Amino acid sequence: MSLNDRLTTDMKVAMKNKEKQKLSVIRMVKSSLQNESIKLGHDLTEEEELTVLTREVKQRKDSLQEFDKAGRSDLVQNLDEELSILTAYLPKQLSEEEVELLVKQVIAETGATSKQEMGKVMGALMPKVKGKADGGLVNRLVQKNLS
Known part of the structure; x- marks a missing residue:
């Protein structure tokens, strides 16, 4: 439906x-x-x-x-x-741990090593978490994992 x-x-x-x-x-x-x-x-x-x-x-x-x-x-x-x-109409939201796991996977896939490559990571990550996680949370976790 x-x-x-x-x-x-x-x-x-x-x-x-x-x-x-x-x-x-x-x-x-x-x-x-x-x-x-x-x-x-x-x-x-x-x-x-x-x-x-x-x-x-x-x-x-x-x-x-x-x-x-x-x-x-x-x-x-x-x-x-x-x-x-x-x-109630949104898909089930991902937990912070699940988002962090996805962040680490995408960082490994893209080979990003610094905050200068954050755009590359976010570009690859956002379609995977669209509607399932808050953008602010994703941004914070990417910054944390790239520092």
């Missing part, structure tokens, strides 16, 4: 159960997927859907940090709920 089909099914369930928050988040994601499809001029592949979903999660995490700094606990709670709804 594609992401769009899952979202449509969950949207119907949310309507029946009168879950306003979940319904709002699902509609927002469906809208983002539709906009991306129009922008690209074709139906989205699974990878493109995952990119859009990851972008939505990242936007909310960034907003969450900003609202937390500003002391807006009402907005923080709302974004926490949205994040929990969105993360």
